[in-house]
Each structure stands twice: as structure tokens, then as C-alpha cells.
Amino acid sequence: xxxxxRQPLSELASxxxxxxxxKVCELFTPDTRPKSLSEYARREKAxxxxxxxxxxxxxxxxxxxxxxxxxxxxxxxxxxxxxxxxDKYSHDEEIDLxxxxxxxxxxxxxxSKKRTGNDAIIELIVSALEMVHRCTSPFIKISxxxxxxxxxxxxxxxxxxxxxxxxxxxxxAGTIVCLVAKLFTNYTKATGVMQRMAEDYDIILAMVHxxxxxxxxxxxxxxxNVLAELAYSEETNSVMIHVDGFIDALTVCAYSxxxxxxxxxxxxxxNLATAMENExxxxxxxxxxxxxxxxxxxxxTTRKCAIGALGNISACEQNxxxxxxxRNGELVKILLFIISSDLSNDLRKDAIGVLSNLACSESASExxxxxxxxxxxxxxxxxxxEEDIQRGSLKVLRRLSSYVDADKQSHPILIKALLKxxxxxxxxxxxxxxxxxxxxxxKNRKSLANFPGLLDALGxxxxxxxFARGNAIRSMxxxxxxxxxxxxxxxxxxxAALTAAASLTNMKxxxxxxxxxxxxxxxxxxxENRKVMEKNSSLILALKWAxxxxxxxxxITDTLTELLNASPDDMIDTLLDVxxxxxxxxxxxxxxxxxxxxxxxxxxxxxxxxxQK
Numbered sequence: 214x215x216x217x218x219r220q221p222l223s224e225l226a227s228x229x230x231x232x233x234x235x236k237v238c239e240l241f242t243p244d245t246r247p248k249s250l251s252e253y254a255r256r257e258k259a260x261x262x263x264x265x266x267x268x269x270x271x272x273x274x275x276x277x278x279x280x281x282x283x284x285x286x287x288x289x290x291x292x293x294x295x296x297x298x299x300d301k302y303s304h305d306e307e308i309d310l311x312x313x314x315x316x317x318x319x320x321x322x323x324x325s326k327k328r329t330g331n332d333a334i335i336e337l338i339v340s341a342l343e344m345v346h347r348c349t350s351p352f353i354k355i356s357x358x359x360x361x362x363x364x365x366x367x368x369x370x371x372x373x374x375x376x377x378x379x380x381x382x383x384x385x386a387g388t389i390v391c392l393v394a395k396l397f398t399n400y401t402k403a404t405g406v407m408q409r410m411a412e413d414y415d416i417i418l419a420m421v422h423x424x425x426x427x428x429x430x431x432x433x434x435x436x437x438n439v440l441a442e443l444a445y446s447e448e449t450n451s452v453m454i455h456v457d458g459f460i461d462a463l464t465v466c467a468y469s470x471x472x473x474x475x476x477x478x479x480x481x482x483x484n485l486a487t488a489m490e491n492e493x494x495x496x497x498x499x500x501x502x503x504x505x506x507x508x509x510x511x512x513x514t515t516r517k518c519a520i521g522a523l524g525n526i527s528a529c530e531q532n533x534x535x536x537x538x539x540r541n542g543e544l545v546k547i548l549l550f551i552i553s554s555d556l557s558n559d560l561r562k563d564a565i566g567v568l569s570n571l572a573c574s575e576s577a578s579e580x581x582x583x584x585x586x587x588x589x590x591x592x593x594x595x596x597x598x599e600e601d602i603q604r605g606s607l608k609v610l611r612r613l614s615s616y617v618d619a620d621k622q623s624h625p626i627l628i629k630a631l632l633k634x635x636x637x638x639x640x641x642x643x644x645x646x647x648x649x650x651x652x653x654x655x656k657n658r659k660s661l662a663n664f665p666g667l668l669d670a671l672g673x674x675x676x677x678x679x680f681a682r683g684n685a686i687r688s689m690x691x692x693x694x695x696x697x698x699x700x701x702x703x704x705x706x707x708x709a710a711l712t713a714a715a716s717l718t719n720m721k722x723x724x725x726x727x728x729x730x731x732x733x734x735x736x737x738x739x740x741e742n743r744k745v746m747e748k749n750s751s752l753i754l755a756l757k758w759a760x761x762x763x764x765x766x767x768x769i770t771d772t773l774t775e776l777l778n779a780s781p782d783d784m785i786d787t788l789l790d791v792x793x794x795x796x797x798x799x800x801x802x803x804x805x806x807x808x809x810x811x812x813x814x815x816x817x818x819x820x821x822x823x824x825q826k
Contacts, residue, residue: 265303269295269310276315282334285319289337296344304348312345313356317364324371332385339372339392346399353403365400366413369393373419377426387432390423394435401442411446417456424462430471437466437477444484453485460500467503472512479507479518486525495532501539508547513557520551520563527570537576542583545571549589552606558599565593565605569612577616581623587613587630595637607643610634614647619660628664635670645674645684652691662692662701672710683725686714690728693735703736708749711736715809716755727805730759734812746816753816759809 272292279285296307320338323331346353357365372393379386397416401407410416416439423436440463444453453459466478482504495501507519523544526532536544544567551564568590572580580586587610594606610631617627631647634640648671651657661667668689675685689707693700703711714722714729733752736742746752 266306266310269307269312273307273310273312273315276319277311279319282331286334286337289316289319289334289341293337293341293344296341298344299347301347301349304345305352307345308348308352308356311359313342314359316342316345317360317368320368321364324368332383332389335372336385336389336392339369339389339396343392343396343399346396350403353400353406357400357403357406357409362409366410366416369396370415370419373423377419377422377428381427381429387428390428391432391435394420394423394432394439397439398435398442401439407443408446411443412452414452414456417443417453417459421456421458421462424466425458430469430474433466433469434471434473434477437463437474437481441477441481441484444481445487460497464499464503467507472515475507475510476512476515476518478503479515479522482507483518483522483525486522495526495529495535501526501536501544505540505543505547508551513560516560517557517563520560520567524563524567524570527567530573533571533573534576534579537571537579537583542579545580545583545586549585552593552602553589558602561599562601562605565602565609569605569609572609572612572616574616577613578621578623581613581617581621581626587626588633591630591633594634595640600639603637603639607634607640611643611647614651618654619657624657624660625664628661628667632664632667632670635674641674641678641681642684645671645681645688649684649688649691652688655694655696658692658695659697661688662695668692668701669704669706672704672706675710676713682714682722683728686711686725686728686732690732690735693732700735700739700742702739703742703745708746708752712749712752712755715752715759723805726759727808730756730805730808730812734808734815737812737815743816753813756809756813756816760806760813 272288272295275288276285276292279288292312296304296312298304316338320335320342323335323338346356348356373390376383376386376389381387397410397420400410420436420439424433424440440453440459463478463481466474467482469475469478482500504519504523507515508523510516510519523536527536548564548568552561552568555561555564568580590606590609593602594610595603597603597606610627613627614631617624628651631644634644648661648667652661671685671688675682675689678685689711695701711729711733714725715733717726733746733756737746
């Protein structure tokens, strides 16, 4: 029997036809296979994303379609398993696919039926809502816009009012209220939504009711966080401060034994003091007492919030004197203690800032008279290792100096503190500027001239510290023109400093030379000074040199000839303009020479005749 491997002719034709067709199709069909591993990975990722999206859509559809309690429980439980994560971009997709709308729809249905026994399903839905709103801020806005402000805000408020007064051991009440507070906190990530919430009386009142209730601390922690966030909104001032019990509830929280609640309360006070009219805040004794209590805490965050709130409140002019005198100066004592003893430099810097805010025309004398106040501030202005603390302390002294004049009893105490501060190498410039400002006021000059060691200190500074020389000499110039027209008795140190300044040769020192010679001319009017000056060969030589030296032209607002016989009060604007770079008329060689000649003639009456010889 013969076997053949040949296929029948019909079958062979069929096979050839099929293979040819496949090859022809391959020629015209694009190759969709990935060309590289990275392309393969991208496709796989896109496929997985599509599968996830499909799974989310199915869960949302099941929630929406559930028309009985048992189906809804199953649908929401399954959704919670899928939504319980912290990938905010996945939550964005959940919001985009309508998760929040489906959940709010079912919550509204349940609440409208007013049936008992729905606590478990309500807890599930609120939990799912909190989860999906862990999304980014743009999708918070999208969710609230789609759901509607009434649903998004009022349904959670209804839940709080429904469960806030349940017994503490209730199986679901605490968790539901806590989840609502977390949902509100998630809302505040979107600034626009947060501002609308801050305008909503019901939301703020609902959180206040949580704080007033007997719920556990872990629930109240979330509520106080919501209020702290809303307090920062610019719209706070219009609603929040007027909500019944709001400030009282925060005050009680500040005394809580729970650190987190206390911290949240302090943060709420800080944010309120930042956003609202501080005058109202500063008038409440309970608020001030709470902030004082927070300052005594051991936790830096609580204390920093409290001191920040006090700083904002003290910025209001109407609150300054009240805070300085409150509880017999209790705030000043606490702030001085923080500056002196606290380990946190941030808190010390904030304490200095509050003291600076407190200084004003009305409170300055009270601060200066406070025991240890000026001593402490002067010490840290001169000696603190932290530059920010030094700068802040100097700012306090400078501000006080601008408010305290010789007609105040505290004036000598302030001048003494300024002199003590001169021991600090970084303080000299600021202190001498403060003394110059003091001396520019005629009523202060006699007190400054008679203050032990002040004039000598100015003399030493003008010799030893080049960058402070100008202000030191100008201070002596002002003081030499006492209010009654007389002048002071100059010490050897003062005369040496004026002589050195009159002998300066740099063009940048022309104003200092002018001020020194002008001071010498005024001092020479007093016989006691004149006798000493006449015998001082260095001083006479310096003046003769100035009288004969051909100086270059210096720009100023008035000529020295016009200022030759003027008091420093008449020329203060001129000098300050020159310092600030204002240009006008010129100082000529002859002007400075004329001033030096006039001074020599005052010291030595026969100088003109002797000079001609």
C-alpha cells in the first residue's frame, strides 16, 4: 500500500490563500507592539490606571444605585476599602468621577427619612466623604461647587447638631462628629472654600458646640483645629467673633489638660489676633488671662502662638497702656523673664518684639518705671550673643527715648540705661543716635548736660569710634545751647574731643568739623570755659589751622555764613538734609575760616589785633 504526504489540491489551495491573506494584512496593519521597555511600562501603567478608574466608577455607581439600607452598607463599605489612602491625586480622580456627589446624595436621603438605626451607615458615609476629600485644593473647590454650598456645609452641620449631645459611650456619635471636623479641615485646604466657611455662622457654631460638649478630647482636638484654621481667614472678623460662646469655648480649651487642645486654642487666638480688629480682643480680660497662662506652659508651640497673639494685640494703640498696666504689670514681668531665662531664641526675639510694640507716648514712662525693665533691656542690648536680640533690645530703647523727655520722672533712668548700653560694641551707633535725638529737644539739654558722665562718654566715643563721631559731636553741639541761652562747663575730655574733631582733614568730616568748632564757639561764651580754652595750645592750634586752611567746596543747603550765629535748633533741618544727601548751596573756604576766626576771637578777645601783627 502506498502512502502519500501530499495534501489534496483543494486543501492546499485553501492553506496558501489563508497564509497569503495574513501576510497581506500584516503589510497594512501598524505594529502596535511596544518598541522599548519604557514604552511597555507606560502602557502597563495606563492599563492599570484604566482598571482602577473602572473599579472606582463601579463603586460609585453602586453607591448611587443602592435603594435599600443593606445594599448601601455593602456599597459604601467596599468604597471605603478603596478610598482609605493618602494619595491625593487618586482622591482627585475619585472626586472627578463623582464620589462626593454620590455620597452626599445618599446622606441627604438618609437624613430626610429621619429613621432610627442609621448611625452605622451615616458613620460609613461620613468616613468615605472624609477620605475622598483628602484630595488637592483645586478638587476641594470642584467638589463643593458640584455638590453645592448648602449640601457641602449644612449636611455636616446637621450631623454635628444631631450627635454632639449624645452620651460619650455612644457607639457612633463621637466618631461621626470627629469625621465631620476632619472633613471641614480638609475643606480649608482651598482658600476660597475656607473664606466661605469663615462667613458661615452655622459651621462655627457647630464647632463651638463640640467644644462645649462632654465629648472626648480626641473629638475636641479636631474641632479646635477647624476653628484655628478658619480664624486665619480674612473674613473672620465679620462672623466668627460674634458667634455665641466662641471666645468662651476657646478660653476653656486653653486651660485643658490635653496639650493638643491647648495648642489649638493658642493657635486660634493667634490667628484671630492676626485677622481681626485687635482693639476688641484687647478689651477682654479672659482673653488676656488665657494668653498669659499659655505663656507659662512648657510647650514652645503653645507659647509661641500666645506671644504672637499678644504681639498683634499690642500693635493696636488703644491696647498698649492697658497691657502694660494689666494685673500690675504682669505681662512685662513675663516678657522680661522670657528674655532673661528662656532657652528658645525665637521666643526671646518675639518677647522683645512685644515690648517694642508696647512702647508709646502714653506707656513709655510706665515701662521705664517698671522694676528691672530698663536694666534688663540695656543689658541684653549690650551683651546678648544673638544679634536679633541685641537689635530688638536697642529698638525698644530707641523707641522709649523718642517718647521720654526731661519733664518725665523716668528720664534720668532712661539716660542711665542708654549709658550702660554703650558698653556693647554693636550698640554704640544706635545709642549715640538716640542721645542726639534727645539733645535735639531744647527742654532735654539741661538734664543731659548735668547727667554724670554723659558728656565725657560722648567725648570718648567721638575720639575712639569713628562711625559714631558725627552724632557724638552733634549731640554736644545741641547740649551746648541750653534752653535758657547759657552753656555747660566743659571737661578736659570734652575739649579734647572737640579739638580732635576740629582738626579732622577728610572732606567727609566737614560737617563734624563745623559742629565741633560751633560747639567750641558757644562754650567759649562761658568765662570758666574760656580761661581753660585760652591755655589749651592744641585747641588754639586746631582753630588757627582751620582759619587759614584752604578747604575744598562742600555742598550744603545753606552757607556757613548764614549759620555762623544760628543756634542748632535753627540749623537742625539743614544738617539733617546734608546727612540725607540733599544738595543746595555751598560751603566755601571763607565760611569755615570765618567760623574758626570768630571762635578764636571769642576765646582770645585781642586775637584779631594779635593776628594782624
